Amino acid sequence: MARNEELFNAVSGGKMDLVPELVQKELDAGAKPDEILQDSMIAAMREIGERFENEEAYVPEMLLAARAMQGGLSVLEPALAASGHEALGKVAIGTVKGDLHDIGKNLVSTMLSGAGYSVEDLGINCEVDKFAEAANKGAKVILCSALLTTTMPYMKEVIDHLKENNKDVKVIVGGAPVSQEFADSINADGYGEDANMAVKIVDKLYKAG
Amino acid sequence: MPIEGLKIIGESINDSVPSTNKLYKENNIEGIKDLAKLQEEKGAAYIDVNVGSRTPEFMAQMVKEVQSVTSKPLSIDSPDFNTVKAGLEAYDLEKAGGKIPVLNSISPLRTEMFDLLKTYNFIPILMVSERNINGKSSPNHTVEATFETAKYMHAELKKYADLPNDQIIFDVGIAPIASDMEGLTKRTVESIKRINQAPKFKGVHMSLGLSNFTVMLPSKCKDGTPVKSSLESAFLTLTVKNGLDMVIGSVKRKYRILDDSHPAMQCLNDVLQKDGFEILMRVQSFYS
Numbered sequence: 349m350a351r352n353e354e355l356f357n358a359v360s361g362g363k364m365d366l367v368p369e370l371v372q373k374e375l376d377a378g379a380k381p382d383e384i385l386q387d388s389m390i391a392a393m394r395e396i397g398e399r400f401e402n403e404e405a406y407v408p409e410m411l412l413a414a415r416a417m418q419g420g421l422s423v424l425e426p427a428l429a430a431s432g433h434e435a436l437g438k439v440a441i442g443t444v445k446g447d448l449h450d451i452g453k454n455l456v457s458t459m460l461s462g463a464g465y466s467v468e469d470l471g472i473n474c475e476v477d478k479f480a481e482a483a484n485k486g487a488k489v490i491l492c493s494a495l496l497t498t499t500m501p502y503m504k505e506v507i508d509h510l511k512e513n514n515k516d517v518k519v520i521v522g523g524a525p526v527s528q529e530f531a532d533s534i535n536a537d538g539y540g541e542d543a544n545m546a547v548k549i550v551d552k553l554y555k556a557g
Numbered sequence: 558m559p560i561e562g563l564k565i566i567g568e569s570i571n572d573s574v575p576s577t578n579k580l581y582k583e584n585n586i587e588g589i590k591d592l593a594k595l596q597e598e599k600g601a602a603y604i605d606v607n608v609g610s611r612t613p614e615f616m617a618q619m620v621k622e623v624q625s626v627t628s629k630p631l632s633i634d635s636p637d638f639n640t641v642k643a644g645l646e647a648y649d650l651e652k653a654g655g656k657i658p659v660l661n662s663i664s665p666l667r668t669e670m671f672d673l674l675k676t677y678n679f680i681p682i683l684m685v686s687e688r689n690i691n692g693k694s695s696p697n698h699t700v701e702a703t704f705e706t707a708k709y710m711h712a713e714l715k716k717y718a719d720l721p722n723d724q725i726i727f728d729v730g731i732a733p734i735a736s737d738m739e740g741l742t743k744r745t746v747e748s749i750k751r752i753n754q755a756p757k758f759k760g761v762h763m764s765l766g767l768s769n770f771t772v773m774l775p776s777k778c779k780d781g782t783p784v785k786s787s788l789e790s791a792f793l794t795l796t797v798k799n800g801l802d803m804v805i806g807s808v809k810r811k812y813r814i815l816d817d818s819h820p821a822m823q824c825l826n827d828v829l830q831k832d833g834f835e836i837l838m839r840v841q842s843f844y845s
Contacts, residue, residue: 406775408838495573525572
């Protein structure tokens with residue numbers, strides 16, 4: 349199925365009032381739930397992610413698109429479940445211990461959900477145990493966020509623990525003071541400069557794994 | 558024209574600013590000193606000095622280096638006790654024309670910093686945007702919680718030193734409006750008013766990190782007019798009259814008092830009346 353332009357535009361344009369009925373119309377017309385999701389809705393969220401990376405869209409647009417997506421999913425989910433649809437993969441994200449900043453973490457979480465992943469949001473101020481528990485519950489990729497130069501070093505503790513106890517899990521780091529250089533220095537599997545880059549890196553790790 | 562009575566703590570010398578982080582990494586001390594000079598020239602009342610997680614000795618060195626090129630008092634910026642102590646120890650009161658430094662900032666989890674008041678003279682910034690719950694920090698999302706923390710921090714401070722109110726700064730915190738679905742902008746505006754109206758806080762100073770307000774927004778509206786300086790000025794227009802008299806911010810921004818008919822003022826006034834996604838849609842309609 350080709351994407352439904354109207355639905356695609358409504359999701360990427362954050363039109364919460366239009367998306368649910370457009371999804372219903374597609375279902376009524378006999379479109380497959382999985383294709384509605386992939387070809388129109390996830391495609392729209394990925395488009396918004398690209399625009400964000402290129403500074404053609406900003407955080408409000410991203411959040412409004414994500415809300416429109418959620419509105420569509422509430423209509424689509426029963427049909428998706430009945431069709432045996434599965435998420436792209438399971439990931440978990442949290443802001444590290446001592447750090448209460450959640451905006452960046454929430455954005456990445458939102459964009460990962462929009463891209464089709466099942467995301468467990470561990471919240472802020474997360475100790476090693478919390479990340480480890482998520483890995484034990486099946487998350488294949490763990491994302492750590494920090495906004496302070498003083499909390500950033502805690503990411504290393506998370507990575508060291510996970511590498512020792514959950515060998516298969518991949519860890520991505522991000523946050524304003526974090527750099528590729530820092531990510532490399534603590535043996536992270538990836539660094540997400542912004543929310544869209546984080547999604548791309550998760551894609552890459554999933555394909556590789 | 559700058560806003561009368563508003564003092565700016567120049568924010569540039571901060572390890573979390575990428576260009577400054579680069580200067581530190583290259584050990585480009587002259588570059589750091591240039592930042593201090595530039596900020597003094599552009600009207601900063603204080604020069605913030607933040608060295609990230611580098612050593613106390615490095616903080617001491619930076620305080621000396623920065624003071625070698627500016628006569629403005631400094632804002633010693635670190636959450637680490639020993640780093641702050643080294644900065645205060647290195648501080649040369651005479652070079653700053655007798656003006657004592659600011660300590661940026663003391664969170665409810667770090668009240669041991671008050672102990673430094675027994676040895677050093679400084680103006681503490683008390684962070685009241687988060688509170689201490691059983692040794693863990695938790696953000697304050699309501700005016701009442703913010704005000705309670707202000708009372709708590711004020712009382713804690715008094716246990717160590719009997720500072721007059723005009724030697725105390727409260728930082729009520731400010732969240733980015735680009736993602737303000739919880740009405741945190743309103744919380745900040747109302748908290749400033751609440752503290753300003755409390756008799757026991759008569760004469761205190763209030764400050765916040767204003768650049769945080771407009772992060773993640775485009776720099777220009779569709780019509781080419783600036784987004785960030787307008788929204789920040791609108792915020793100041795609503796809060797300076799209620800006692801906000803300092804900001805940790807950029808000396809490059811042209812802060813000014815706006816007329817109620819200015820689009821940024823209309824936007825902010827609307828935002829204060831709205832909830833959830835309505836706030837984002839209103840901000841979006843301002844810049845698009």
